[in-house]
Amino acid sequence: MLEVEGVSKIYGGERRGFFGRAPQVHALSDVSLSVRRGESFGLVGESGSGKTTLTRCLLRLEEVSAGTIRFDGDDIGRLSAAGLRALRARVGIVFQDPYASLNPRMSIADIVCEPMEIHRARLGLDGRGRRDRAAELLERVGLGPQHLGRFPHEFSGGQRQRIGIARALATGPDFLILDEPTSALDVSVQAQVLNLLHDLQAQLGLTYFFISHDLGVIRYVCDRVALIYRGRLVEVGATEAVFQNPASDYARSLIAAMPDPDPDRSPFGPRFPG
Amino acid sequence: MSERLRRGLYRFRRSWVSVLGLGIVCLLLLIAILGPAIVPHPEHVAGLVQTGTRFQPPSAAWWFGTNEVGQDVFSLTLAGTRVSLLAGMAVVIVGAVIGVFVGAIAGFFGGWLDEGLMRLSDLMLTVPSLILAMAVAAALGPGTGNMIFAIALSWWPGYARLVRGEVMAKKEEQFVTAARAMGAGSGRLLRRHVLPNIVSPVIVKMSLDMGFAILTVASLGFVGIGVKPPTPEWGSLLSVARANMPDYWWTAIFPGLAIFLAVFGFNLLGDGLRDLLDPKARR
Numbered sequence: 230m231l232e233v234e235g236v237s238k239i240y241g242g243e244r245r246g247f248f249g250r251a252p253q254v255h256a257l258s259d260v261s262l263s264v265r266r267g268e269s270f271g272l273v274g275e276s277g278s279g280k281t282t283l284t285r286c287l288l289r290l291e292e293v294s295a296g297t298i299r300f301d302g303d304d305i306g307r308l309s310a311a312g313l314r315a316l317r318a319r320v321g322i323v324f325q326d327p328y329a330s331l332n333p334r335m336s337i338a339d340i341v342c343e344p345m346e347i348h349r350a351r352l353g354l355d356g357r358g359r360r361d362r363a364a365e366l367l368e369r370v371g372l373g374p375q376h377l378g379r380f381p382h383e384f385s386g387g388q389r390q391r392i393g394i395a396r397a398l399a400t401g402p403d404f405l406i407l408d409e410p411t412s413a414l415d416v417s418v419q420a421q422v423l424n425l426l427h428d429l430q431a432q433l434g435l436t437y438f439f440i441s442h443d444l445g446v447i448r449y450v451c452d453r454v455a456l457i458y459r460g461r462l463v464e465v466g467a468t469e470a471v472f473q474n475p476a477s478d479y480a481r482s483l484i485a486a487m488p489d490p491d492p493d494r495s496p497f498g499p500r501f502p503g
Numbered sequence: 504m505s506e507r508l509r510r511g512l513y514r515f516r517r518s519w520v521s522v523l524g525l526g527i528v529c530l531l532l533l534i535a536i537l538g539p540a541i542v543p544h545p546e547h548v549a550g551l552v553q554t555g556t557r558f559q560p561p562s563a564a565w566w567f568g569t570n571e572v573g574q575d576v577f578s579l580t581l582a583g584t585r586v587s588l589l590a591g592m593a594v595v596i597v598g599a600v601i602g603v604f605v606g607a608i609a610g611f612f613g614g615w616l617d618e619g620l621m622r623l624s625d626l627m628l629t630v631p632s633l634i635l636a637m638a639v640a641a642a643l644g645p646g647t648g649n650m651i652f653a654i655a656l657s658w659w660p661g662y663a664r665l666v667r668g669e670v671m672a673k674k675e676e677q678f679v680t681a682a683r684a685m686g687a688g689s690g691r692l693l694r695r696h697v698l699p700n701i702v703s704p705v706i707v708k709m710s711l712d713m714g715f716a717i718l719t720v721a722s723l724g725f726v727g728i729g730v731k732p733p734t735p736e737w738g739s740l741l742s743v744a745r746a747n748m749p750d751y752w753w754t755a756i757f758p759g760l761a762i763f764l765a766v767f768g769f770n771l772l773g774d775g776l777r778d779l780l781d782p783k784a785r786r
């Protein structure tokens with residue numbers, strides 16, 4: 230469904246003043262990976278390793294410096310304006326920080342309805358229909374229509390993240406980018422949000438691109454995993470295989486540093502109960 | 504918001520200078536609205552000359568005394584409030600509208616557009632508003648509309664700088680990125696996400712600027728290229744009264760005090776509003 234081939238991203242290098250140039254940052258170097266329809270693909274790496282940069286490239290918020298990204302076979306670097314709009318309707322994103330990712334001046338209804346407004350030609354919903362769908366989405370993520378008129382500051386971090394998920398689902402995407410969706414939350418709330426994400430995936434047949442620096446979370450959620458270190462992929466494979474037989478030194482050191490690698494004793498309980 | 508607003512209001516009420524500022528501004532607005540209806544001698548405001556009572560000092564009959572043609576200075580000063588306030592407000596609003604527009608575009612799109620617009624605003628900043636207003640008056644003729652236009656022309660760069668900075672900071676916020684990732688276009692990003700989040704500093708600046716705008720309007724009236732007599736305006740009242748100094752000081756002192764009161768009131772209110780809406784910017 231998603232193929233990333235040899236993608237590099239170099240920030241900086243533009244002219245600054247008469248003589249200087251901004252220092253270059255190699256945020257991604259020759260990254261290749263592919264995500265299959267319906268799976269949960271994990272991306273693990275420490276802070277600054279280029280995870281968010283890759284998501285920005287996937288949504289074409291950033292142009293890649295080299296390489297290609299294909300979504301359903303289409304090179305996203307060559308999309309027309311209409312194609313780009315369709316891509317952004319089909320790919321939803323949930324951000325790391327539930328406090329910064331919701332506009333404080335917009336009501337929950339406006340926040341969840343906005344993607345439907347932007348893509349109204351595609352969805353064909355009028356104002357009434359959008360609001361109904363917003364209420365439905367809120368229920369799906371464990372909130373309710375009574376929250377529609379409220380503002381983000383009235384909610385806890387976990388609730389805000391649920392609102393962010395409802396917004397990401399508003400256009401009916403089949404691919405969801407989750408950029409550290411739980412790392413800003415308390416452990417108990419993390420587990421709830423992860424369970425919600427798991428249920429949604431089962432109900433809606435979503436494909437997840439799940440970013441985290443927490444191996445415990447990745448092991449709980451993902452079918453396959455890639456490890457990224459300073460912009461380079463150091464390991465890709467099925468999650469259990471990587472955990473049991475890490476091939477790279479980096480993977481070994483990460484797994485060794487995990488507080489408790491036994492999934493049955495992880496704070497999230499047994500893997501996907503039921 | 505409601506919690507923050509309540510705490511802000513509490514702070515506002517606690518600081519008596521802010522409340523005083525609000526009181527002065529409300530009083531001035533009331534006078535401006537009621538205007539000629541409440542002055543004791545509306546016929547003087549309309550231009551009646553009564554040489555029999557010229558240069559009466561302040562007394563119970565003439566609170567602020569009378570001027571060189573026997574008109575009641577109290578009536579003229581009161582009636583001048585409307586013109587001065589309206590002109591000041593018009594300057595600030597026109598300046599803010601142009602400035603927000605320019606600053607938002609420069610800050611949001613960046614690049615050569617930003618360069619060009621900011622160079623232009625720097626250029627405007629280097630020309631003193633008084634000189635610019637004189638040039639406009641010379642080119643388009645004197646008059647209230649031209650004067651407002653001229654002052655606003657030198658006024659917008661302040662707003663453009665403020666808004667540009669705020670927009671540049673806000674456009675990096677994650678909720679803006681989120682909207683962009685959902686496919687929102689530049690217009691929507693600016694209108695729905697960036698601008699609503701920078702209203703507070705603009706409102707604060709407008710209120711802080713009001714006093715100075717009124718002062719500028721008055722100084723143009725004073726040099727005789729603003730509001731023309733007989734329309735009463737504080738600056739032109741002062742200008743005429745100049746010839747009566749120092750013997751008939753009351754003809755000058757009361758319009759001058761009115762200007763002072765307006766500048767003072769709006770500045771206090773602006774400071775209070777800053778504490779209320781924009782606590783980060785507190786000195």
Ligand SMILES: Nc1ncnc2c1ncn2[C@@H]1O[C@H](COP(=O)(O)OP(=O)(O)OP(=O)(O)O)[C@@H](O)[C@H]1O
Nearest residue numbers: 240241254256274275276277278279280281282283
């Ligand atoms: N707009 C930019 N300009 C220059 N450098 C940037 C820019 N955005 C990111 N970088 C750099 O690229 C590198 C990768 O950043 P990125 O945000 O992708 O990391 P990350 O893996 O998401 O980290 P975190 O876990 O902290 O979110 C960092 O060194 C960062 O400083």
Ligand SMILES: [Mg+2]
Nearest residue numbers: 280281282408
């Ligand atoms: Mg990141």
